[in-house]
Amino acid sequence: MTPMIVSTAARPDLVPTTARWRWEAFFQDAMSLDEMLLMEAEATNSELMPTVLVLLEGEEPVGMVALCLDDLEGRPDLNPWLAGLYVADAHRGNGYGLRLIAELEGLARREGIDRLSLYTASAVDLYSKAGWSEVESFSKDEATYWIMQKAL
Incomplete structure (x- = not known):
């Protein structure tokens, strides 16, 4: 079965999953899971930003x-910004990260956005493979982060 990509605006039932993923991967030290749920729920409206895209294998x-x-x-x-890229551990190595990046870039391009930014401490190689360029770095909490951009 070919994986498909849906938005949480179309599938608000996915918000608890996306909130948990983002909280566990990026926000545990910054906010509660309940606060993350509220933030993720903002992407269920019809506005372009925020938009959350979810890759499904079947219904998973x-x-x-x-x-x-x-x-x-x-x-x-x-x-x-492109933000919150996450692929569940059991599904890594299948090209899903690159597929999600490409889908979000396509959405942004169709909406008239000509450039996206992101920042990462650990995935510079992945984004470089997708055509993103490093534009600057900064330090935060004893880690170095790279700001990357891509013209669409």
Whole structure:
């Protein structure tokens, strides 16, 4: 069965899963899971941002990515953002991350967005493989992060 990609606007029942994934991967130290649920629920409206895309194998959610504003505090000049790319451990290595990136880029392009930004401490190689370029770095919490961009 070919995996398909849906938005949480079309499938709000997926919000508890995407909220848990994002919270576990990125936000445990910054907010509660309940706060993350509220934030993820914002993507169930008809607005472009935020949008959360979910990759499904059959009916099983296996990965996600988001399009949002203001992903990095103090850097509105870099809006909009690709954020929250996540693929469940058991499904990594299948190209799902690249598929989610490409789908989000296509959505942004169709909506007239000509450039996206992201930041990562650990996935520079993955994003480079998808055609993204490193534009600057910064340190936070004893880690180095790279800001990357892609012209669409």
